[in-house]
Amino acid sequence: MSTPPEAKKHDSWPPGKLLALDVGLARIGVAVCDPLGLIARPLYVLQRRTRNDDFVRLAETVAREEVQAVICGLPLNMDGSEGQQAATTRTWARRLANALRALLARPVPVEFWDERLSSYAARELLQGDTRTGEDAAAAAVILQAYLDARRRGDATTYGRIDLPPKE
Numbered sequence: 001m002s003t004p005p006e007a008k009k010h011d012s013w014p015p016g017k018l019l020a021l022d023v024g025l026a027r028i029g030v031a032v033c034d035p036l037g038l039i040a041r042p043l044y045v046l047q048r049r050t051r052n053d054d055f056v057r058l059a060e061t062v063a064r065e066e067v068q069a070v071i072c073g074l075p076l077n078m079d080g081s082e083g084q085q086a087a088t089t090r091t092w093a094r095r096l097a098n099a100l101r102a103l104l105a106r107p108v109p110v111e112f113w114d115e116r117l118s119s120y121a122a123r124e125l126l127q128g129d130t131r132t133g134e135d136a137a138a139a140a141v142i143l144q145a146y147l148d149a150r151r152r153g154d155a156t157t158y159g160r161i162d163l164p165p166k167e
Contacts, residue, residue, distance in 0.1 A: 016035055016037075016066065016067070016068035017032055017033055017034070017035050017037075017065055017066055017067045017068060018032070018033050018037065018067065018068065018069050018070070018071055018143060018146075018147075019031070019032050019043075019058075019061065019062060019065060019067040019069075019070045019071070020032070020033075020040065020070070020071040020072075020073070020113075020139045020140065020142050020143030020146070021058075021070060021071070021072050021073060021139055022073045022115060022135050022136075022138040022139040022142060023072065023073060023089055023092060023093075024048075024135060025048070026047070026048055027045050027046060027047055027048060027133070027135045028045070028046040028048060028054065028058075028135065029042070029045055029046075029133065029134070029135030029136040029137070029138045029139035029140075030042075030043045030044050030045070030046060030058070030061060030136055030139055031043055031136060031137075031139035031140035031142070031143045032061075032065050032067065032143075033143055033144075033147060037147050037150070037151075038147065039144070039147075040139075040140040040141075040143035040144040040147060041140055042133070042136035042137050042139060042140040043061070043065075043136060043139075044133070044136055045133035045134075045135045045136045046058070051095065052099075055095075055096060055099035055100070055103065056103065058096065058099075058100070059099065059100055059103035059104055062100060062104060062108055063104060067108065068108075068109075069108060069109040069110070069111060070093075070096070070097075070100075070108060070109070070110045070111070071110075071111050071112075071113050071142065071143055071146050072089065072093045072096075072110055072111070072112050072113070073089075073112075073113060073114075073115030073138070073139065073142045074086055074089055074090075074112040074113060074114055074115055074158050074159075075089060075115055075116075076114050076115070076116055076158075078116065080114075089112075090112070090159070093110050093112070093161060094110075094161055096110060097109075097110045097161045097163050098163065101163050101165075101166055102166070105166070106165065107162070107163040107164065107165055107166075109160060109161065109162050109163075110160065110161040111146075111158075111159070111160045111161075112158040112159045112160070113142055113143075113145065113146045113158060114145075114158060115138070115142050
């Protein structure tokens, strides 16, 4: 999969764990990596309720896992362009970033990563294993692709939300 020209290389991440999200209308797949940023693993599938409930649960996970940043899957069209679903995801992620800053009393950067074919790859990876939710596995696929690209020095961002600390 080629990286579109609007993708940018970003080398200023602090060391530590990253949380990845595969955001859907009914569920959010959640995955995390180790502190060295080598291996992604699925955590859980969040059954969506209200936006506030979802943000509280995600903030609890960020705090418990000591996450430094969030990688949010961006649903690009197959040609790499952004459609309505990508715009919706960007709006949701901005709200998440604001909620995390308010709930945790610190900003948590949110970076976007191409999620094309992540659900397909997750189904292949699981091969019928229902113990791990497909959405959580898709989040792990997104995060592992991000980590691998970062390690290779490839472009690793499709945009980033960096809020200032709350005054």
